[in-house]
Amino acid sequence: xxxxxxxxxxxxxxxxxxxxxxxxxxxxxxxxxxxxxxxxxxxxxxxxxxxxxxxxxxxxxxxxxxxxxxxxxxxxxxxxxxxxxxxxxxxxxxxxxxxxxxxxxxxxxxxxxxxxxxxxxxxxxxxxxxxxxxxxxxxxxxxxxxxxxxxxxxxxxxxxxxxxxxxxxxxxxxxxxxxxxxxxxxxxxxxxxxxxxxxxxxxxxxxxxxxxxxxxxxxxxxxxxxxxxxxxxxxxxxxxxxxxxxxxxxxxxxxxxxxxxxxxxxxxxxxxxxxxxxxxxxxxxxxxxxxxxxxxxxxxxxxxxxxxxxxxxxxxxxxxxxxxxxxxxxxxxxxxxxxxxxxxxxxxxxxxxxxxxxxxxxxxxxxxxxxxxxxxxxxxxxxxxxxxxxxxxxxxxxxxxxxxxxxxxxxxxxxxxxxxxxxxxxxxxxxxxxxxxxxxxxxxxxxxxxxxxxxxxxxxxxxxxxxxxxxxxxxxxxxxxxxxxxxxxxxxxxxxxxxxxxxxxxxxxxxxxxxxxxxxxxxxxxxxxxxxxxxxxxxxxxxxxxxxxxxxxxxxxxxxxxxxxxxxxxxxxxxxxxxxxxxxxxxxxxxxxxxxxxxxxxxx
Ligand code: F6R
Numbered sequence: 001x002x003x004x005x006x007x008x009x010x011x012x013x014x015x016x017x018x019x020x021x022x023x024x025x026x027x028x029x030x031x032x033x034x035x036x037x038x039x040x041x042x043x044x045x046x047x048x049x050x051x052x053x054x055x056x057x058x059x060x061x062x063x064x065x066x067x068x069x070x071x072x073x074x075x076x077x078x079x080x081x082x083x084x085x086x087x088x089x090x091x092x093x094x095x096x097x098x099x100x101x102x103x104x105x106x107x108x109x110x111x112x113x114x115x116x117x118x119x120x121x122x123x124x125x126x127x128x129x130x131x132x133x134x135x136x137x138x139x140x141x142x143x144x145x146x147x148x149x150x151x152x153x154x155x156x157x158x159x160x161x162x163x164x165x166x167x168x169x170x171x172x173x174x175x176x177x178x179x180x181x182x183x184x185x186x187x188x189x190x191x192x193x194x195x196x197x198x199x200x201x202x203x204x205x206x207x208x209x210x211x212x213x214x215x216x217x218x219x220x221x222x223x224x225x226x227x228x229x230x231x232x233x234x235x236x237x238x239x240x241x242x243x244x245x246x247x248x249x250x251x252x253x254x255x256x257x258x259x260x261x262x263x264x265x266x267x268x269x270x271x272x273x274x275x276x277x278x279x280x281x282x283x284x285x286x287x288x289x290x291x292x293x294x295x296x297x298x299x300x301x302x303x304x305x306x307x308x309x310x311x312x313x314x315x316x317x318x319x320x321x322x323x324x325x326x327x328x329x330x331x332x333x334x335x336x337x338x339x340x341x342x343x344x345x346x347x348x349x350x351x352x353x354x355x356x357x358x359x360x361x362x363x364x365x366x367x368x369x370x371x372x373x374x375x376x377x378x379x380x381x382x383x384x385x386x387x388x389x390x391x392x393x394x395x396x397x398x399x400x401x402x403x404x405x406x407x408x409x410x411x412x413x414x415x416x417x418x419x420x421x422x423x424x425x426x427x428x429x430x431x432x433x434x435x436x437x438x439x440x441x442x443x444x445x446x447x448x449x450x451x452x453x454x455x456x457x458x459x460x461x462x463x464x465x466x467x468x469x470x471x472x473x474x475x476x477x478x479x480x481x482x483x484x485x486x487x488x489x490x491x492x493x494x495x496x497x498x499x500x501x502x503x504x505x506x507x508x509x510x511x512x513x514x515x516x517x518x519x520x521x522x523x524x525x526x527x528x529x530x531x532x533x534x535x536x537x538x539x540x541x542x543x544x545x546x547x548x549x550x551x552x553x554x555x556x557x558x559x560x561x562x563x564x565x566x567x568x569x570x571x572x573x574x575x576x577x578x579x580x581x582x583x584x585x586x587x588x589x590x591x592x593x594x595x596x597x598x599x600x601x602x603x604x
Contacts, residue, residue, distance in 0.1 A: 001074035001598040002086070002100040003027035004178075005195050006159040008169050008214050009186010013037075013068030016188070018055065020195035021070045025051045026392055026592070026599040027100075027191065028074025031085035034058070035096040037166050038065035042096050046085035050593070066186070066216075067166060069159050071098040074598040077106070078123025088127045090134030091119050095141070095162045097133070099126040100191050101155035101176040102603045109151065125154075133160060142213055142226070145170045149211070149224050155349065155603060157206075159189055169214045172224075173206040176602050177347045177375055180204040180212050180219065182233065187214045192347070192600065193236055193371065194390055202233040205373050234373055250591045252393030252485070256577050257444060259401045260437035263570065265387050266405045267434060274426040276413040280382050284364060285417055288338045292331075292363070293320045294354040295342035296601065298396040298480060302403035303342050304473035305569055309407060312470075313421075313566070314414035323350035324604070326357070333361040340366045342407075344391055344399035345600040346374020353604075355379055368406055370399050384410070393592045394599045395485050397577045400477065404570050408433070411566075432564050436571070439561040443574045446558070450575055453540065453556055454582030460511050463490040464502060466532075467515035468525050470565055471572055475515050478576035485594050486584035495521075495528035508536040513579070514554070515572055518544040519565035529553045542575055544568075 003024025007013045017034045025032065032054040033046030043063045047053040051072065071086035078084040087096040103109070106125035109132060114120065118131040132151060136144040141162045155175035161168065171178060171189050181188035181200025188200045189212065196203060204221065206212060210229065213220045221231045248254035270276055291310060293303040300322050307318040321329075323341070327350060339358035343351045346369040355376055358365050367380035370388045377383045386402035412429065415421060457463075463482055467475030476492035483490045493502050495514070506512070512532050516525035526549060529539055533553050543550040545559035558579075560571040584591050 001028045001600060001602050002191070003072040003195070004098045004100050004157060004159060004189070004191045005070040006068065006098070006169050006171065006189035007186065008067045008167075008216060009183070011066060011185050012064060013066050014058070014063045016199070017068045017070035018058065020188075020190060021054070021072050022051055023195045023197070024191065025072040026394055028072055028598040029593050030073045030075040030080040031082070032070070032072045033085040033087055034063070034068060034070040035087040036063040036065040036068040037161060037163060038063070040163055040166065042093070042163055044087060044096070046082050046087070048080050048082055048085060067161055067169065069096055069098045069161060069169070076102055076603065077125040084122045084124050086126060088122060088124060088130045090130045092134070094164060095130050095134055095137070095160060097126065097130040097158060097160045099129060099156055099158040100602065101157060101174070103128060103152055103156065104154035105152070129156070129158060137162070139164070141165050141168060142170055145172060145211065146224060146226050149174075157191055167216050171206070171212040171214065173210055174208050175349070178206045180206065180214070186216065187219055189214070193373075194392075196236060201235060203236055204231050204233055205378065237372060249585065250393065250581070252395055252397060252581055252591050255391055255393050255398045256574065256581065258389070258398050259574060260440040260444070262388050262398050262402045263405050263440065264437045266402060266409070269387060270406070270409050271430065274430045275416065276409045278384050278409075278413065280384070282417075284382055285338075285413060287336055288316060288364075289336040290334055291316055291318045291338045291340060292358070293318060293340045293342065294323045294326045294351060294358070296323050296348050296351055298400045298477060299342040299344060299351075299403060301473045301477040301480070302400055302407060303340075304476070305404055305470065306340075306407040306411065308470040309411040309566055310414060313411050313419070315419045316414055323348065323354040327353045333363070337361070337363045338366060339363040340368065341376060341380065342368045342403055343374075343376050344370045344388070344396055346371045346376040347600050347602050348376070349602050349604050352376055352379070368403060370402065392599075394594055394597050395481055395580070395591075397573075401570060401573060404573075408566065429564075432567055436563070436567060439563060439571055440574055442561055443571060447578055450558060450578040451582045453558070454579055454586055457511050457540075458583045458586045460509065461488060462505070463488060463511050463513060464505060465490060465492040465513045465515070466495045466498065466525070466528060467492070468495040468528070469519065469521040470569055471515045471517065474569060474572045474576065477573060478513055478515070478580070481577055481580035482583065484597060485580055485591050486587055486589055487595070488583065495525050498528055498531065503531065503535070506532055506535040506537040508538060510537060512537045512539045513542065513576070514539050515542045516550055517542065517560055517565070517568040517572060518547065518562055519568060526550060526553060542572055
């Protein structure tokens, strides 16, 4: 979950590390640190807290040198303080190291190293790696790293430099992402591509069990035995402006506003004359008896939506699991299963583990991923990109919508293959689908109304989100959005389940966000809302514009344009995101970097 960056080249390393860490700090922002090698010695600055603290400290110091390592931390082992911040050191402060991941056997290694006389200063698991490398160091850093790696259990992307070999960085990967960027001025290493945008035109994605040996005059990729591997380079398709705020107060708000474009883009890329084309051989989608979807958090909610869509229109049974449950429960595999994993980052540790398990079961595997060439995208049999562009705000918004549209298209593709629909079905579906970007623009125009509602509701200490049928997963998502960025407790519930417990919570203080656009369960939702109203509940309805019965049941409403039930799932998230955003912003929360979270969950 941490962000790591390294540079070796012709330029001064520090500005490159600073820029890279600013772009990576959504991966973790408990502390940040840099080390730059200047001739024979390292200069290091580390600061707990946000990147701004490090930047302030760096203003007081000059750090020349063209080899540097940087780190932004999401704390796992040891509290947030300067000592536990990376880079970490060996005893003699000759070897500097940054690490993303978890060393699971750090305790026995630490005990062994202490017995050998090594002195530890931090509580981190990472520090054992520096001392272990030191214990093998006999004048050749690469050899020392190659001897240390087989002893490490767990996950790591790491970068190491030694002041005795000032022209070298060694980097290694096991279960945590690591990318080498190749530029005219030198070599860049980073835990994800966002840090390399505009710096390196070409990149190499390291695989598990690979080591990069970087020198100013060239690089080699090797396996853990030191044997050279040949690798292909890829071009980075994202560009600089996409990772800037473009005048919005927060990345999250900018990303919310990008959603009409995201929908348009996916329709453009994947549809042609009322048919869906993922550029995947038709045979891949044939001969499927069951679909198993695995994902985490927001992506899991998109998976739940897909269950409703696919079962209803394509008639194929679907099961959906959170990745962390899927990987440890005794799942009973069935032949002819299509495994679908959904992930914005394409690096989520549990989802990746789920994918690897699915491959062991012999399933066909399909990844729906936003970040191109991420580990999940590379390891699945087939990948469908969701084309949301870089999502920097930690709370997922446009990536969620991009997952929903692509899953809708998958449902249509499967319907075409597995079920006969009435004449005109596809024509009607696609005609309505193409209106969604316009409808989203209409909802965005109402943002000031949602903002003033947020002003009223921001003091509430609990929220309940209710939905039914295909919009039930959106209730879960609405609650997740609010709790993660505003720290207000919120629960998502199926409207029909209210009487089985949560109705006891209703009083005149509790805001109830009732999701009830036009559709089959609208009347059922109305009954649930009236039950809440009868108990003086404060209902905010997300309803289809003009639905006067529902308006009467509500304290306030946020209308959305009329859309067919399945398509309404793409309209509902927008007001929920805006409500959460404005509440969090008004409370003064750090919307883009909520406490305790990180964008890419690369550890279990
Ligand atoms: C919430 C959020 C997370 C992610 C989850 C999975 O706003 O962003 O719940 O959806 O951590 O991440 P990915 O999609 O990268 O696998």
